[in-house]
Amino acid sequence: DAKTTQPPSMDCAEGRAANLPCNHSTISGNEYVYWYRQIHSQGPQYIIHGLKNNETNEMASLIITEDRKSSTLILPHATLRDTAVYYCIGNSGNTPLVFGKGTRLSVIA
Amino acid sequence: ETGVTQSPTHLIKTRGQQVTLRCSSQSGHNTVSWYQQALGQGPQFIFQYYREEENGRGNFPPRFSGLQFPNYSSELNVNALELDDSALYLCASSLIGRTSGRTTYEQYFGPGTRLTVT
Numbered sequence: 001d002a003k004t005t006q007p008p009s010m011d012c013a014e015g016r017a018a019n020l021p022c023n024h025s026t027i028s029g030n031e032y033v034y035w036y037r038q039i040h041s042q043g044p045q046y047i048i049h050g051l052k053n054n055e056t057n058e059m060a061s062l063i064i065t066e067d068r069k070s071s072t073l074i075l076p077h078a079t080l081r082d083t084a085v086y087y088c089i090g091n092s093g094n095t096p097l098v099f100g101k102g103t104r105l106s107v108i109a
Numbered sequence: 110e111t112g113v114t115q116s117p118t119h120l121i122k123t124r125g126q127q128v129t130l131r132c133s134s135q136s137g138h139n140t141v142s143w144y145q146q147a148l149g150q151g152p153q154f155i156f157q158y159y160r161e162e163e164n165g166r167g168n169f170p171p172r173f174s175g176l177q178f179p180n181y182s183s184e185l186n187v188n189a190l191e192l193d194d195s196a197l198y199l200c201a202s203s204l205i206g207r208t209s210g211r212t213t214y215e216q217y218f219g220p221g222t223r224l225t226v227t
Contacts, residue, residue, distance in 0.1 A: 022215070034215075043199050043218030044152065087151060096142060096165060097201075097216060099151030 004088045009104040012082075018105050019073040020089030025069040030092045033064060035073045037084040038102070044087065047073065078107045113136060113219035122190050130185040130222045134202030140164070141183035141217065143175060144164045146197040152181050158183050159205050190226045197221045 005023040010017040024033060035047040048055055048062045050071070055062045061074040075082055087102040114137040122128050134141050140159045140219035144152035154167035174189040181202070187194055201216035 041197075041221075043113070043201070043221050045111075046215035046217065049215070085151075096154035096157060096167065098154070099144075099154075101149075101151055 004090055004100055006086070006088055006100065006103045009099065009106070011106050012075075012078045012109055014080060014107050014109050015077055018073075018078040018082065018107070019104060020073040020075075020086050020088075020105065022072065022073070023070045024088065024090050027068055027090045028092070031090045032093065033062065033068075033071050034089045034091055034097070035060070035062065036087045036089065036097075036099075037082075038087070039081075039084040044099075047086075078105075080107050080109060083107045111202075111217035111219065113199055113217050114200075115219040115222050118220070119220060119223045119225075121227065122126065124190055124192060124226055126190050127186065128190060128224060130164045130187075130198050130200075130224070131182070132185070132200035132202075132219055133182045134200075135217050136191045138202035138217070139181050140203045140205050141177055141181065142201045142203070143183070143185045144199040144201065145169070145194075146199060146221070147193075148196075152199055155185070164205075187224075192226050195224060195226045197223050 032049045034049040036044040038044045042056050048060050050062045064071045085102040087099050114133045116131045142157040143155040146152040155169050156166040157164045161177045174186045177183045199221045201218045203216045
């Protein structure tokens with residue numbers, strides 16, 4: 001699995017867009033970029049994944065650079081309930097998920 | 110809600126004892142993965158069960174073992190508990206395609222079992 005690098009923490013004002021960066025310069029061609037989040041004391045929750053095209057769903061948007069060395073998860077209108085640890089994971093789908101320490105996002109009222 | 114349930118929610122055991130944790134997978138899923146999450150760390154992969162067989166294992170000793178049942182529910186057993194086994198134990202269900210052999214893109218996690226070893 002590709003090793004990913006994320007900032008340890010970020011703050012975001014409620015109602016503003018939260019942009020969470022991830023570097024994955026060693027990602028291979030068949031590895032997707034997955035994002036999960038974990039709200040305090042709960043199990044991780046799948047958010048979105050992508051290979052090379054930008055993706056959007058009801059929770060978030062994922063922007064992947066053309067060289068696939070980095071990506072950004074965008075929560076368009078962050079709420080207090082989005083406060084969580086966000087994990088960026090490179091995975092081919094045939095191996096276990098490898099979680100790093102993620103980014104602790106604090107949404108502030 | 111993911112449809113993945115785990116029991117018990119919390120558990121306190123003494124060093125040297127044995128523990129069994131249980132997980133019911135989401136309807137339609139045939140694979141269960143177990144993770145250990147120490148305080149302040151990301152989840153670490155223990156092993157995965159697919160069609161009642163172990164289908165991959167992380168860097169955990171043999172005293173961590175598991176089972177998967179015909180209904181795809183699963184158990185995690187830990188023998189000879191050590192203080193460092195204190196953690197949140199998570200299970201995640203997913204679907205491996207029978208023809209493709211490929212896992213679906215997302216795993217659905219349960220709420221976890223908080224194990225404390227004293």
